[in-house]
Amino acid sequence: MSEVLLKVQNLCKSFFNVRVLRDVGFELRRGAVLGLVGENGSGKSTTMNIIGGVLAKDEGLIELDGRSIAPTNSRDAQALGIAFIHQELSLFPNLSVEENLFLDHFPRLTSALPFIDRRKLRELARKALELVDLKVAPQTPVLRLPPGERQLVEIAKALSRQARLIIFDEPTTSLTAREAERLFEIIRRLRAQGISVIYISHILGDVMRLCDDIVVLRDGQVVASEPRVNFTIERLVTLMVGRTIDQLFPERAPVSGPRRAALTVRGVSQPGVVKDISFDLNLGEVLGVSGLMGSGRSELARILFGLDPYSDGEICVGDTRLVPLSPRSAMDRGMAFLTENRRGEGLMMEASIADNIVLPSLIEQSHGFAHFLRPAQLSGVARGVAARVQVNAKTIDRTAVRMLSGGNQQKVVIGKWLLRAPSIFILDEPTRGIDVGAKYEVYKIINEMVEGGAAILLISSEIEELIGMADRIMVMGRGEVRSFCERANFDRETLLSAALWD
Amino acid sequence: MNRLNTHTLYALALRLAPLSLFAALFIAFGLLSDRFLSLANFRNILTQSAHVAVMAIGMTFVLLVRGVDLSVGSVMYLVAVVMGLYLTGLPLVLQIPIILMIGAIFGAVNAWFVTRLRIAAFIVTLATLFIGRGLALYFSETKMVFQSDAVQTLGRSSFMGVPWAIWIAAVVAAAAWVTLTQTPYGRQLYAVGADLESAAKAGIRVKPIVFSVFCICGACAAVGALISASEVGAAAATFGYQMEFPVIAAAVLGGTSLFGGRGGVFGSIFGAALVQTTENGLVMLNANPYLYPLVNSLIIFVAAFVDGRRRVLTERLEQRKIRTEA
Amino acid sequence: MTEVGNVLTNSSGETLSRPAQALRWLFFSDYLVLALTFVYVGALWPFVPEIVSLSNLVDIFLQVLPLFIAALGVMIVLMVAQIDLSATSIMAMGCVVGASIMTSEGGYLAGSPIAAAAAIGAFIAIGLLIGLLNGVCTAVFEMPSFLVTLTTMMFFSGSAVWYTDSGSSIGSLPSAFLALGYGGIGGLPYAAIITVALAVAVHVGLTRTVFGRWLQAVGLNPSAAAISGVPVRRVVIGAFMFSGLLSSLAAIIYTARLEAGTPILGQRILLDMIGAAVIGGVSLFGGKGKVIGVLFGVLFLSVVDNGLQLLGLSLSSVYAIKGGVILFAAVTDAVRHNLMARG
Structure with missing residues (x-):
């Protein structure tokens, strides 16, 4: 032996x-x-x-x-x-x-x-x-x-x-x-x-x-x-x-002007899930959220978008407090949410690319008392978005999303929210399971949105990604906010240890 | 902590709901009818519940793995017709294994569609409900089918002062209880009902188990047919019609979940007694017979409602906690 | 069945012969059922030549109309991956209540000029209310829809019998109402006009309104729909109410044809409705359904029914065969679904 x-x-x-x-x-x-x-x-x-x-x-x-x-x-x-x-x-x-x-x-x-x-x-x-x-x-x-x-x-x-x-x-x-x-x-x-x-x-x-x-x-x-x-x-x-694999992150033009809060979160708590979460998300910035799986980051995102309840605290968009918060009310206030579970919650896998893209915007695209839709108008709109996020597919009206690669599927999810031109976009692991080329394109889309004045909450388990993309990083652990870090002080090791230390 | 207490109280209330319903009905019938509260009547109720109890036990097996069998009433009629038309010459000891086989084979057909083609159990059994009854009506030419003397004697006689119907139900219940609680098969069945995929990952042979429960349910329906036909002595064209309702109601009232993984034999017997007590009480009160289906459906509704609430509650309790509040 | 088997084995291979390709296309297309209908008629023709006679075709046509309306209701609920078994009880309940309002033999509004209109209002109200009940139990209380609707089916069928106090029927309905049954304008039956209008409305509703798209989204992926701002619970409740409405409209035509209100109205057509929808390509897994498919499904079942009657088969065999047809439809659906998933 x-x-x-x-x-x-x-x-x-x-x-x-x-x-x-x-x-x-x-x-x-x-x-x-x-x-x-x-x-x-x-x-x-x-x-x-x-x-x-x-x-x-x-x-x-x-x-x-x-x-x-x-x-x-x-x-x-x-x-x-x-x-x-x-x-x-x-x-x-x-x-x-x-x-x-x-x-x-x-x-x-x-x-x-x-x-x-x-x-x-x-x-x-x-x-x-x-x-x-x-x-x-x-x-x-x-x-x-x-x-x-x-x-x-x-x-x-x-x-x-x-x-x-x-x-x-x-x-x-x-x-x-x-x-x-x-x-x-x-x-x-x-x-x-x-x-x-x-x-x-x-x-x-x-x-x-x-x-x-x-x-x-x-x-x-x-x-x-x-x-x-x-x-x-x-x-x-x-x-x-490591030091070797510095990913390429596209340049972003700095957004000038005073900081204006798009989303204000104060003392949001839910027993067993998150405790006393407070932060401001400003227009024209990317706020990164770092933390382990099970740190409460995805759960926080669901609460912010009105999918899960919270027992204490308040969530304000601009100056208005949102009560009760539902996905619809959040969307009407300019919020959008990309979930970490693309297949389970992001897409209708059997439906076409176009059907998926227009789903959140149907009300806005409809006419008349019974909310009529014009198919030609819908596919025109969908085609525009698909071109903007560069989904590679021949016919967006007929190709089922199931047939696309992970990267293209993710672009469809991003596209369906872009159509609403959101001012606050919560992205939960937007680059999980997609290849490097698609990642770069996702980053470019994020930058375009920020340059256009939108506020982004970027949740990621990749420290590199947060450092490359975020203006500030919020570290979470055990359902609480551990610390904030400004761009000037970004340091991989401190960030990683802050998230990993228990 | 406070929160946990309200949860526990709520869970307790849901758990006791069927029992309270039983008590309330009992008191109401007792007050309204002077014949209801008598030893003879209780004996009556028990005898009348026997076939529902046996079939509810079969249904419990199916419900435990998250299935459902709507065809039990048709199996019951089919078996009664075959028994009365083709098996009258045979002694009872030969009739019984034959009808058990018929029930099990009918169940196997259901099982094949459910396990092989992955069609929802309710749609398969809804179709076989019609096929089974149509087939039986074809045999009986919609005429009344009379049972052999041997079968009729079984319905009239008793052993050690207890009617045969109750003996048969007791034997089925004991066998089912042993199977569910004292054999590896029974325990694995619960695992399959709790989480089919995890069960497969844990090395349990899922398909044979799901297949077998439909056969068991079919066989139990055949036994139910024997008990019921022996008591009535004949099977009319409406024999076993809509029996799936009291049977599912009995199982669910007894605490068996429609969502799989929870339930047992004794609960189903209790449920059958509850269903039959209601029917008996209505008879005692000389209620309009057209009210029976209304009352029956209300009982099922309560059972399904409580079951649904209970599932929501357990799901909430099972959710993964990120932080443990001090 | 052998044809289906061939398609199955060939689907995994790369090269398909041309006939096999055509078969595969047919298997997945809406026209499979229509083709089967013609095959069936062709097979029966030598034995019962009267199946293609004008009077028989008119019979089938008239039979198709109300069943089509009811099957559309079943389709809408199947779209959100639920099932509605309560339609027949909605029909029975609407029928007896409506008839008791307008009958000239002691009806609540006997002889009144608005009697027929009020009765129609009652039909519709009953359909919407029972649909609401089904929807709330399914969407809000999270009870399985097959059990909820089985229960409402039993309860309201029983209520209808109880309401008429023995199952006797209520005759002497006003002629304005009876006209809906076989009357017409310029050779076109009112029933046909109503059916076509409803079919067009449902088609437009499904393909060209927000509600239709929401039905599809909820059926395909309720979580994704919720995150995309679809009010999932309200859509499910709406689907059940819509189904109730269509059932009650079908009941109006059936009642006008029977010229009486009876609690056993519709008892026989539960299987036909579900069968027609499923065989018409409406998936039990949700999200898929077309008006044209349901039309073919209804046509197929009606022709099968008619043929069996012409052959002189007993009611019990018709029963069994219809059960078999449903099973066949469900098998087709499952095979299609499994093939698609393998892709």
Whole structure:
């Protein structure tokens, strides 16, 4: 038995001809905790999904215990002793803890008959729960457990299946500080028992405290793979951000004149979601919003656009307070909202490009008492917008949005809002999942709007993008505003640490 | 904290709604009719609920995986017709497995369309509702179909002082309870109902499970036909007509969700008793028979309303929290 | 079925032969149903030559009219990915209430010159109210629409029977009202004029008004529609009310033809309505529906119905066959949907 449990070599993966992993390689020792860090889109999740059997690799070698493996689904991976604990837990809330633990291999009374041996089940469950130090009755429904304890159940499940390698993907995002501490205690205990752990997190402080070795990924490549003692948080940040890939951001003409607030937010709170959010968004500026997934940034955007409720505070557009706030009232005040979930909430995938573009503007384009529409007028308008955002498609009246590339789909979403000439545009991850060329075009459109005097709220997990585009950056964490940063003081590392520090 | 308490109270109120409805009906009927509150009548209600209970148990299996079966009334009629026309020469012990097969095969047809072609269960079973009844009417030529002596005796006699109808319902209930709570299949069924995709990811064989519940529901409808036909002694052209209503109502009133993943055997039996008590009470009061469907539909409405509210509530509680307020 | 099977297997291959291509086009087009109608008539012709006689065609034509109106209502609700099973009860309820207002045998407005107009108002009001109830339960209380409308169907069918106190029918309707049934102007039946006007109105409404586009958007993606400022709940409620309105208009024509108000009006046509809409290419998955498709669907079902009657089949077989037709339509819809999704 060698000391190395998992060995990854020359792992490559492309999606739609875009390379997301290039020659990724690292080693994981038995009974060690390996931290995997990198910005969003650096390839962490893809790497782990390949090891966990969710995705197939294009090229490369994965060796577990010296044997080459290629799991094709999560069951395969499980059988090999690999457990993958996702950010979204896969427990069934309507079943009890013990049933969740042994759902696909219940102990039976006799092997011939399909009856569950309840006593043995409880005993096994109790043992599994002891491993993670969780003191709940095995028959408690999962519904009643707080998120932290559910996570522990998931770990117990992995352990009860003799997992030799457990992958954690951002395990602490929905945990309280105390629950997280308990989780770390358990991970240390696993290590002592000889189980190997891969720990993916944005929270670098945790990674430094917990891990024996750290692998840093950037743009699908390993930029460092060393024992923890060689790192400091500052060095990690520098490695993650890198200096080589300075993206091109189009120039923007400065907007002169005094600052005028387009959107004023004061003390907006909603229990369990955001707390005491206050800021001004001025005409002619881009306000960047930085923060991790689950920091409340997307939730804030939904509240601002009237999609979700808020219990306290006020939201004013210009001088008028918007009550009650609904998407329609927000739109009538010149607001627009590009959601982070393009397929689920941004587009009607089966409908044509033109139908999608005109949807928010139908009332404005209609005539007469019954809001009649003129098809020729609508397709003319849609064609104008499609040309402005440069959607590449032959017939915008007939091509279904489903057939377009991600970048073109995003341009359609932007186009549908441009048609309304919004004065306040909330953009949630506008460049997620689109290629570099399309990104550049999206940035150009944003700049044009700002030069025309519009106010932009740009939410992004890419620090580079915020630095390249924003005039000011607001950092969020745990549903609160952490800090503001003016353009003159932009510094990648401070920004990144402000968002990542917990 | 305050918020949580109102939530818990609200959830409790929703949970108790069917029970309170039952109590209210009970008191109302008791006050209005002097014959309602008697031992003989309770025995009557129980016997009359047997076939609804059995069918509601079958429906529970389907509802648990987020399906629905509107064709149960037609299966019931089809089985009664086949039994009365073609199986009269056979002893009961042979008739029973044959009708179970008929019910299960009918369910398998529903299941095939739902699982293979991914057509919404309500539209498939709405179509088979008409096909099944049409087929049965073709056999019976819309005439009254009389049952064999063996079947009729079953309806009249009892064992250890308890009518056979109740024994049969009890056996079905016990088998269903064991299946749902004491076998891996049963627990996996709940997982499928909670989240089909996660269940598939967790390595559960989803399709066979969804397929099987429709067969079980069909077989239960066949048992319901046996009980009901043995009591009536014959099947008219309206036998089992619109039975899907009381059956779905019984299951949902018993706490089985239309949105899958929640429910159980005992709840459905309680629901059947509630539905049948209403009907019995209306008879006792000599109410206009045209009122029955009105009352029945109101009960279903209440059940569906409570179920919908409860789902909204659990969804809200299940939402991921970003921050935990101190 | 073999043809469908061929299209399926060929769809994954790159090269399609010309006939296969034509079949594939037909399978996805609105005209599939029309073609099937002709095939059906052609197949039955040798056995029942009277199927193409003028009087029979006129019969079919008259039969199509009210069913078409009702099926358009079903289509509008299917557009928002919901279903309305309550139409027949709206018809029954409207029919008995309307008749009881205008009948000369003790009606509330017996003999009054506005009796017929008031009755028509009652029909329409009942349709809109039941539609409102369905819509509110579905959109606001988030109850599954099939169960809501099954319940309202049962409740109001029962109410109609209860209202007439035994299911007896109410005759002696004013002649001004009866004219809507078979009367006409210049050889054109009023029913035909009303139907054509409604069909044009629905077509224009769907394709050339904001409401029509909103129906489509809500059916295709309710979340995207909400974010684009579409008042989703109001659109769903509106769809149910529209459906109720169309059902009540169909009921007016049916009642005028029956010359009586009866609580069993429309009981038999639930399947025909849904079947016609689904077979006419209205997707159960929402967002897709055309007036012309529904017209073909209604035509197809009416011709099937007529042919079966000419063949002398019993009512029970007609029942079973219609159920089969619905299932076939749903299968076609699912196959189309799955093929499209694979794209």
